[in-house]
Amino acid sequence: xxARVLSSAVIGxxxxxxxxEVDISQGLPAFSTVGLPEGAVRESKERVRTSIKNSGxxxxxxxxxxxxxxxxxxxxxxxxxxxxxxxxxxxxxxIPENPGKKYLIMGELSLDGLIRPVKGVLPVAVTAKESGLDxxxxxxxxxxxxxxxxxxxxxxxxxxxxxxxxxSGEKNATPFISNFNGLFENREMEIDFSDVKGQDNxxxxxxxxxxxxxxxxxxxxxxxxxxxxxxxxxxxxxxLSFEEALETSKVYSVMGLMPEGKGLITTRPFRxxxxxxxxxxxxxxxxxxKPGEVSLAHNGVLFLDEIPEFKKNVLEVLxxxxxxxxxxxxxxxxxxxxxANFMLVAAMNPCPCGYFGSKKRDCHCSYTQIQRYxxxxxxxxxxxxxxxxxxxxxxxxxLSAKGDGKSSKEILQNLKKAREIQKDxxxxxxxxNNANMTGRHIKKFCEIDNDSDRxxxxxxxxxxxxxxxxxRILKIARTIADVDGSEKISADHVAEAxxxxxxxxxxxx
Ligand SMILES: Nc1ncnc2c1ncn2[C@@H]1O[C@H](COP(=O)(O)OP(=O)(O)O)[C@@H](O)[C@H]1O
Ligand SMILES: [Mg+2]
Numbered sequence: 001x002x003a004r005v006l007s008s009a010v011i012g013x014x015x016x017x018x019x020x021e022v023d024i025s026q027g028l029p030a031f032s033t034v035g036l037p038e039g040a041v042r043e044s045k046e047r048v049r050t051s052i053k054n055s056g057x058x059x060x061x062x063x064x065x066x067x068x069x070x071x072x073x074x075x076x077x078x079x080x081x082x083x084x085x086x087x088x089x090x091x092x093x094x095i096p097e098n099p100g101k102k103y104l105i106m107g108e109l110s111l112d113g114l115i116r117p118v119k120g121v122l123p124v125a126v127t128a129k130e131s132g133l134d135x136x137x138x139x140x141x142x143x144x145x146x147x148x149x150x151x152x153x154x155x156x157x158x159x160x161x162x163x164x165x166x167x168s169g170e171k172n173a174t175p176f177i178s179n180f181n182g183l184f185e186n187r188e189m190e191i192d193f194s195d196v197k198g199q200d201n202x203x204x205x206x207x208x209x210x211x212x213x214x215x216x217x218x219x220x221x222x223x224x225x226x227x228x229x230x231x232x233x234x235x236x237x238x239x240l241s242f243e244e245a246l247e248t249s250k251v252y253s254v255m256g257l258m259p260e261g262k263g264l265i266t267t268r269p270f271r272x273x274x275x276x277x278x279x280x281x282x283x284x285x286x287x288x289x290k291p292g293e294v295s296l297a298h299n300g301v302l303f304l305d306e307i308p309e310f311k312k313n314v315l316e317v318l319x320x321x322x323x324x325x326x327x328x329x330x331x332x333x334x335x336x337x338x339x340a341n342f343m344l345v346a347a348m349n350p351c352p353c354g355y356f357g358s359k360k361r362d363c364h365c366s367y368t369q370i371q372r373y374x375x376x377x378x379x380x381x382x383x384x385x386x387x388x389x390x391x392x393x394x395x396x397x398x399l400s401a402k403g404d405g406k407s408s409k410e411i412l413q414n415l416k417k418a419r420e421i422q423k424d425x426x427x428x429x430x431x432x433n434n435a436n437m438t439g440r441h442i443k444k445f446c447e448i449d450n451d452s453d454r455x456x457x458x459x460x461x462x463x464x465x466x467x468x469x470x471x472r473i474l475k476i477a478r479t480i481a482d483v484d485g486s487e488k489i490s491a492d493h494v495a496e497a498x499x500x501x502x503x504x505x506x507x508x509x
């Protein structure tokens with residue numbers, strides 16, 4: 001007879017139902033899996049055979065064929081161990097067939113029949129719910145991930161024999177109940193902008209960046225606090241919506257990186273890959289494609305510290321995600337898409353020695369060295385960074401000052417208005433914030449009066465700003481006006497925006 005058990009596999013960050021069909025027929029003892037099993041799935045046979053025996057059941061010495069349908073997509077990972085074992089035990093009548101109920105089963109088996117955690121449970125649970133299944137049997141460790149999906153019965157199981165008992169009607173299945181109510185706990189972060197003394201201008205630039213979702217690069221000498229500031233930017237970004245949290249969490253679930261005891265990522269991620277990261281590590285890839293840092297930063301912050309140190313080809317691959325908000329990884333006969341919508345925060349020294357422009361130490365770099373260092377970050381990437389901010393070393397009087405600077409909470413409060421304004425402005429359009437504006441939008445939404453126009457013209461000439469600086473300045477001025485709650489962009493707003501294009505200025509040495 002043929003037994004059928006439902007399970008699931010993941011492509012990208014979405015799951016689809018896989019039917020595990022088990023046929024046992026007479027013939028020489030054999031055990032084969034078909035339906036494009038890869039790596040760990042091919043090895044399942046050994047774990048399934050041993051765990052069935054060690055759980056005290058008979059393993060048939062006939063011809064066993066397992067088909068994973070649909071048979072034309074590659075299956076990976078260890079989650080098919082459990083459905084295969086249940087299929088075999090159903091085909092040998094240890095478990096009665098129960099065609100009325102539809103359950104999804106997933107889990108890795110250890111040789112003694114214990115059920116071990118697997119990757120990708122969150123997207124699988126979403127699919128199980130969408131397919132109208134009655135519930136999901138899964139490893140205890142993964143229960144928190146699945147229970148995030150409302151209205152799905154989640155049954156954690158410890159051992160193969162426990163599940164056999166449940167499916168045979170000898171044991172009761174108790175659904176997992178969590179106290180997760182679909183709402184996030186209050187944001188409580190261990191770090192705060194008030195930890196950073198002084199640097200009011202930089203904090204202001206970060207506030208503007210966060211308000212309009214602009215990418216930002218900080219330029220300053222070692223020890224100025226660039227890393228410290230960058231680590232705090234997500235404390236002033238808005239809370240994740242449930243949909244955003246679900247999408248980001250799917251990436252972590254597929255990678256098996258969900259923090260222990262958590263079913264959902266509830267705060268915006270902050271990812272800071274080292275400059276030795278490979279292009280596959282950054283945007284995803286590998287033989288069996290996996291999401292990279294840009295997807296782990298989805299709906300959060302990607303921080304590239306010491307950005308000129310990154311390999312040029314690695315920075316080049318950032319173009320697609322920065323333009324489109326997702327990455328596509330193409331293989332010989334398939335392609336996978338991962339979400340990758342992040343805010344880029346970068347940091348660099350002003351020159352190779354780090355002290356160009358510093359009041360405290362002399363810079364020994366030549367003009368050409370400085371130029372070469374700065375052009376290490378390619379034009380197309382720099383084109384996507386709206387705000388350049390100089391971060392001078394903190395003055396001793398600021399460092400030793402008592403009392404805190406502006407807190408993240410205060411800044412966040414101030415930003416709310418600006419975000420509402422943008423929501424209204426872009427209603428019905430495909431973009432959501434000022435940073436997304438293209439030429440057409442800038443023309444429509446960033447009109448400036450004659451005074452501001454003259455100011456901008458003079459600044460461009462005096463500071464030697466490039467043409468590309470022009471539209472950036474208008475975009476930033478729009479955000480500054482929004483933070484001010486002003487519909488009109490004033491000369492003050494433009495003047496402040498000009499401050500945020502320091503890398504476009506000529507290097508004077
Ligand atoms: N504005 C500041 N307020 C408080 N501490 C600071 C400030 N700037 C720098 N520091 C201290 O100096 C250390 C080095 O700063 P860091 O962020 O690593 O500098 P950078 O990345 O610019 O080299 C920080 O860990 C922090 O202890
Ligand atoms: Mg640093």
